[in-house]
Amino acid sequence: MRLTPLSGVFGVENAGHSWEALQQAVDRVVAIIQSDPNKDRADRIITRWLKRHLQRLGAEVHLDQLNSLVEDRDMLAENLENLVKKERLEGMLAGRQEGRQEGRQEGEHMKAEQIAHNLINRTEMDDQMIAEIAGLTVDEVSRLRSEVKH
Known part of the structure; x- marks a missing residue:
C-alpha cells in the first residue's frame, strides 16, 4: 500500500490531543511528502492545512515563519516540544494547586x-x-x- 499525502493528513487528524503523537504524525507526513512526485505542491498545501489545524486545536505556537514542513520540520518540532513542556508544567502546577x-x-x-x-x-x-x-x-x-x- 502506497502512503499518500492525504493518508498523512488523516494520521495528523487522528493524533488526538497528544502533542507527542502529533509530532510523530507530522514526521510521518513529512516522509510521505518527501517521497511524493509532486513534493513541492503537496508540501505547500499540507503546510497551510497543518497551520490551520494547529490553530483549531488551540495550539499557542508561532508558525508565521513555517512555509514548508519539509524544510522547517525542526522549527515545528521545537514548537511542538515546547507545547508538550508547557502542557506538562501546567498539569504539574494544577496538580499542586489541587x-x-x-x-x-x-x-x-x-x-x-x-x-x-x-x-x-x-x-x-x-x-x-x-x-x-x-x-x-x-x-x-x-x-x-x-x-x-x-
Whole structure:
C-alpha cells in the first residue's frame, strides 16, 4: 500500500490531543511528502492545512515563519516540544494547586473534629449542637463520641 499525502493528513487528524503523537504524525507526513512526485505542491498545501489545524486545536505556537514542513520540520518540532513542556508544567502546577486545596480541606476537617472532641469531653452538649458549632454532620459527631467512649 502506497502512503499518500492525504493518508498523512488523516494520521495528523487522528493524533488526538497528544502533542507527542502529533509530532510523530507530522514526521510521518513529512516522509510521505518527501517521497511524493509532486513534493513541492503537496508540501505547500499540507503546510497551510497543518497551520490551520494547529490553530483549531488551540495550539499557542508561532508558525508565521513555517512555509514548508519539509524544510522547517525542526522549527515545528521545537514548537511542538515546547507545547508538550508547557502542557506538562501546567498539569504539574494544577496538580499542586489541587493538592494544596485538598490539604487545606483535610486540615479544616481535622480541626473541626478536634473542636468536636473537646466539646464532647468537656460539655454535656448533644451531638446536634456540637455538629453545628464544629461544622460537622451529626453522624460524624456520633462517631467521634463513640470513639471517645472506647
